Amino acid sequence: MNPVNSARTVNVGICGLGTVASGTVNILTRNKKLIDARSGCNVSIVQIGARRDNPKVDTSGYSVTRDIFDVVNNPAVDIVVELIGGTTVAKDLVLTAIANGKHIVTANKALIAHHGDEIFAAAKAKGVTVAFEAAVAGGIPIIKSIREGLAANNIEWLAGIINGTTNFILTEMRDKGRAFEDVLKEAQELGYAEADPTFDVEGIDAAHKLVILASLAFGIPLDVKKVFTEGITKISTEDVNYAEELGYRIKHLGIARRSAGGIELHVNPTLIPEKRLIANVDGVMNAVLVKGDAVGPTLYYGAGAGAEPTGSSVVGDIVDVARTLLADPAHRVPYLGFQDEFVTEQKHLPMDEIETAYYLRMSALDKPGVLSKVATILSDSGISIEAMIQKEAKEGESTVPLILLTNRVQEKKMIAAISKIESLDSISAPVVRIRVESLK
Amino acid sequence: MNPVNSARTVNVGICGLGTVASGTVNILTRNKKLIDARSGCNVSIVQIGARRDNPKVDTSGYSVTRDIFDVVNNPAVDIVVELIGGTTVAKDLVLTAIANGKHIVTANKALIAHHGDEIFAAAKAKGVTVAFEAAVAGGIPIIKSIREGLAANNIEWLAGIINGTTNFILTEMRDKGRAFEDVLKEAQELGYAEADPTFDVEGIDAAHKLVILASLAFGIPLDVKKVFTEGITKISTEDVNYAEELGYRIKHLGIARRSAGGIELHVNPTLIPEKRLIANVDGVMNAVLVKGDAVGPTLYYGAGAGAEPTGSSVVGDIVDVARTLLADPAHRVPYLGFQDEFVTEQKHLPMDEIETAYYLRMSALDKPGVLSKVATILSDSGISIEAMIQKEAKEGESTVPLILLTNRVQEKKMIAAISKIESLDSISAPVVRIRVESLK
Numbered sequence: 011m012n013p014v015n016s017a018r019t020v021n022v023g024i025c026g027l028g029t030v031a032s033g034t035v036n037i038l039t040r041n042k043k044l045i046d047a048r049s050g051c052n053v054s055i056v057q058i059g060a061r062r063d064n065p066k067v068d069t070s071g072y073s074v075t076r077d078i079f080d081v082v083n084n085p086a087v088d089i090v091v092e093l094i095g096g097t098t099v100a101k102d103l104v105l106t107a108i109a110n111g112k113h114i115v116t117a118n119k120a121l122i123a124h125h126g127d128e129i130f131a132a133a134k135a136k137g138v139t140v141a142f143e144a145a146v147a148g149g150i151p152i153i154k155s156i157r158e159g160l161a162a163n164n165i166e167w168l169a170g171i172i173n174g175t176t177n178f179i180l181t182e183m184r185d186k187g188r189a190f191e192d193v194l195k196e197a198q199e200l201g202y203a204e205a206d207p208t209f210d211v212e213g214i215d216a217a218h219k220l221v222i223l224a225s226l227a228f229g230i231p232l233d234v235k236k237v238f239t240e241g242i243t244k245i246s247t248e249d250v251n252y253a254e255e256l257g258y259r260i261k262h263l264g265i266a267r268r269s270a271g272g273i274e275l276h277v278n279p280t281l282i283p284e285k286r287l288i289a290n291v292d293g294v295m296n297a298v299l300v301k302g303d304a305v306g307p308t309l310y311y312g313a314g315a316g317a318e319p320t321g322s323s324v325v326g327d328i329v330d331v332a333r334t335l336l337a338d339p340a341h342r343v344p345y346l347g348f349q350d351e352f353v354t355e356q357k358h359l360p361m362d363e364i365e366t367a368y369y370l371r372m373s374a375l376d377k378p379g380v381l382s383k384v385a386t387i388l389s390d391s392g393i394s395i396e397a398m399i400q401k402e403a404k405e406g407e408s409t410v411p412l413i414l415l416t417n418r419v420q421e422k423k424m425i426a427a428i429s430k431i432e433s434l435d436s437i438s439a440p441v442v443r444i445r446v447e448s449l450k
Numbered sequence: 451m452n453p454v455n456s457a458r459t460v461n462v463g464i465c466g467l468g469t470v471a472s473g474t475v476n477i478l479t480r481n482k483k484l485i486d487a488r489s490g491c492n493v494s495i496v497q498i499g500a501r502r503d504n505p506k507v508d509t510s511g512y513s514v515t516r517d518i519f520d521v522v523n524n525p526a527v528d529i530v531v532e533l534i535g536g537t538t539v540a541k542d543l544v545l546t547a548i549a550n551g552k553h554i555v556t557a558n559k560a561l562i563a564h565h566g567d568e569i570f571a572a573a574k575a576k577g578v579t580v581a582f583e584a585a586v587a588g589g590i591p592i593i594k595s596i597r598e599g600l601a602a603n604n605i606e607w608l609a610g611i612i613n614g615t616t617n618f619i620l621t622e623m624r625d626k627g628r629a630f631e632d633v634l635k636e637a638q639e640l641g642y643a644e645a646d647p648t649f650d651v652e653g654i655d656a657a658h659k660l661v662i663l664a665s666l667a668f669g670i671p672l673d674v675k676k677v678f679t680e681g682i683t684k685i686s687t688e689d690v691n692y693a694e695e696l697g698y699r700i701k702h703l704g705i706a707r708r709s710a711g712g713i714e715l716h717v718n719p720t721l722i723p724e725k726r727l728i729a730n731v732d733g734v735m736n737a738v739l740v741k742g743d744a745v746g747p748t749l750y751y752g753a754g755a756g757a758e759p760t761g762s763s764v765v766g767d768i769v770d771v772a773r774t775l776l777a778d779p780a781h782r783v784p785y786l787g788f789q790d791e792f793v794t795e796q797k798h799l800p801m802d803e804i805e806t807a808y809y810l811r812m813s814a815l816d817k818p819g820v821l822s823k824v825a826t827i828l829s830d831s832g833i834s835i836e837a838m839i840q841k842e843a844k845e846g847e848s849t850v851p852l853i854l855l856t857n858r859v860q861e862k863k864m865i866a867a868i869s870k871i872e873s874l875d876s877i878s879a880p881v882v883r884i885r886v887e888s889l890k
Binding site: 033037040044045048049050051076115140143149150151154155159160161162163164190271287290291302303304305306307308310311312313316318319322323324325326328329330333334335336337338340342343344348350352396434 | 473477480481484485487488489490493498509538576590591594595598599600602604730731734742743744745746747748749750751752753758759761762763764766768770771773774775776777778780781782783784785787788789792882
């Protein structure tokens with residue numbers, strides 16, 4: 011006897027049939043027996059809504075509708091899986107589904123980052139669940155780990171490689187000495203980057219994910235506007251190489267930190283010591299480093315995108331939701347890991363008030379006294395030099411590169427000091443400034 | 451208004467007051483507001499049972515009893531936290547607590563590995579939960595990740611650095627060229643290793659943890675006798691260095707794999723490519739690499755021991771249990787991640803039938819034709835050589851080291867081939883054999 015035959019059936023409706031949906035449907039089909047054994051339910055796809063077919067998935071055994079709203083209005087559907095992406099139709103779809111009493115599983119980071127609070131409020135009023143593990147870092151169960159696994163901890167900070175495209179580009183720049191534009195072009199050809207790469211390379215996608223992680227870590231409302239973003243378009247192979255020489259790697263990190271002055275949220279290129287495990291996360295892979303007061307540093311690594319890795323998180327959420335479908339909503343895991351009444355605004359630390367160490371690269375005229383002038387400006391600003399590279403001028407060149415690593419200092423102090431350095435006659439170009447984090 | 455004041459109270463009874471208990475009590479005290487905000491309950495320590503005090507924890511605000519059985523018989527206690535260790539009194543204590551209708555949180559890997567199935571059966575009959583995140587890899591939420599986060603996946607294999615002592619010793623041997631005995635002595639002085647180090651260095655502790663992970667991954671009953679263990683006592687700095695030269699690191703891994711012939715379970719020193727993230731997990735840190743059919747490889751890293759890291763997992767479990775205290779037991783997450791009726795014996799692959807690649811080191815007489823004889827024996831056994839190091843004889847020595855990496859081959863074939871190699875006149879000592887895994 012298959013005990014699942016006597017188990018309750020949980021009906022899943024899938025909206026969208028793109029990459030993630032194809033992975034989701036294929037996993038639910040291939041691993042059905044295993045999923046039923048884990049969930050204790052008969053987890054069945056009862057309807058798929060998609061404007062067009064996807065050759066990567068065989069839907070012949072399933073009921074397919076061209077109107078995705080059929081799925082959320084289907085009385086048989088228990089769980090709506092939103093995989094259409096975007097924030098307009100997707101929002102309508104999710105809110106309609108909630109109004110109809112459906113539980114929601116979504117992979118849509120932009121939707122959660124921009125409209126999560128509204129969606130959670132609507133879901134709470136209807137007593138339904140909203141699960142979004144797939145929205146951050148693909149197949150890595152990072153949301154569950156922060157929300158539940160680390161529930162004992164006061165999270166001090168987290169730092170993540172949460173965009174595979176920028177990590178691929180930076181890895182290629184380092185491994186092969188290739189220029190940014192060159193690697194970007196290849197990433198586009200490989201399908202790792204979109205035709206318009208802004209979303210990835212300027213850190214907007216990472217900001218969506220960071221704001222979700224920060225809400226889970228600190229119990230703050232979702233507010234994507236509070237994330238400072240700086241892309242990787244200005245990172246040169248020169249800086250990648252000097253970082254290497256200093257024992258560092260440049261990674262595009264999303265960082266959320268609770269410091270004395272408030273909560274800082276920023277996505278930017280960052281030098282990190284090559285000895286840190288996260289410095290060795292290469293290619294399109296993702297990883298998130300989370301520092302809790304009790305547990306210390308923990309790291310979670312895996313594929314950050316792709317049909318089946320992301321589908322793995324979608325289906326993991328479906329199993330979670332299936333298990334608690336009949337539970338008293340008050341005893342379910344709350345959407346953001348904290349009971350709603352504890353999710354409160356906390357002081358936000360503006361970017362010019364954050365403290366970080368810096369990598370500075372400047373072009374100095376090749377004559378005596380320049381270093382001394384630069385050092386004096388830094389010293390007068392309370393900034394100390396932790397490491398330095400000074401090279402001889404190349405044949406026929408009148409400037410030399412001067413590279414410094416500083417101690418931790420408030421960003422506005424550093425900006426003021428750089429402005430003074432740039433006004434020196436002996437400094438011939440804008441100073442390149444990249445943040446440095448020890449991640450200890 | 452603090453909403454928690456109106457929340458239901460969940461009373462925790464702590465048994466034991468050693469290292470992990472001190473961390474647990476300190477976290478529950480320090481982070482109480484946060485834990486209540488996450489759990490939606492007023493999580494209170496109602497009693498601590500300990501034969502003696504621990505200077506690392508202030509219990510003055512709590513009711514302390516010298517008889518730990520007072521705790522499990524205390525009608526006010528909802529959750530019993532078993533932190534006394536061992537498998538005799540601890541088993542009595544846990545079974546008595548279950549008989550009294552208490553939910554269980556434990557950090558006791560030996561207890562779960564040896565008596566888990568019996569404990570789970572008793573708990574199921576009484577409708578209570580048994581949670582044991584802290585039993586494997588300290589603060590890393592690896593049990594939750596496999597049991598819930600990766601629930602969509604057919605787990606193919608997992609490989610873990612799940613004993614900090616052996617990882618510390620191997621790291622020091624590599625970093626500083628120190629001998630095993632020398633580092634072991636230091637580890638004992640630092641408190642990383644016990645006076646009797648057998649439990650750690652022979653892989654018994656890791657076997658307890660591996661059998662728990664394997665049950666979660668594959669849905670098999672807990673059976674510690676099925677784990678083959680090989681310690682690190684015979685690993686020499688010579689082998690560490692040759693591994694390095696070949697681009698590998700030696701790690702003491704617990705490996706569980708589902709292959710065509712059955713399930714293999716073994717703890718042994720293993721060469722792994724230095725490019726793998728897990729090869730760079732150093733010192734006392736732990737990490738588990740899990741390969742799912744949908745998600746691909748994922749890795750979980752953090753502190754594998756210590757008061758607060760392990761306490762982090764204990765308290766995470768308390769939050770989980772507090773949330774589902776009133777839930778219908780049928781809808782809780784099952785103990786081993788699978789509904790009990792699906793936890794079934796599966797074919798076990800005996801050690802001599804597993805397939806793995808090998809590192810072989812032999813002492814060959816320094817004369818022509820030796821390599822050819824060795825290569826012929828291997829080739830006749832269907833074994834191919836993937837890489838080789840042959841050094842010149844040192845001044846005044848008559849033998850040369852010959853180091854080979856082979857392809858994947860059944861263990862019994864390799865053992866037979868080695869026996870033939872050892873019978874050659876030109877091979878002067880037993881062949882050193884270490885397993886090699888690519889972990890891709």
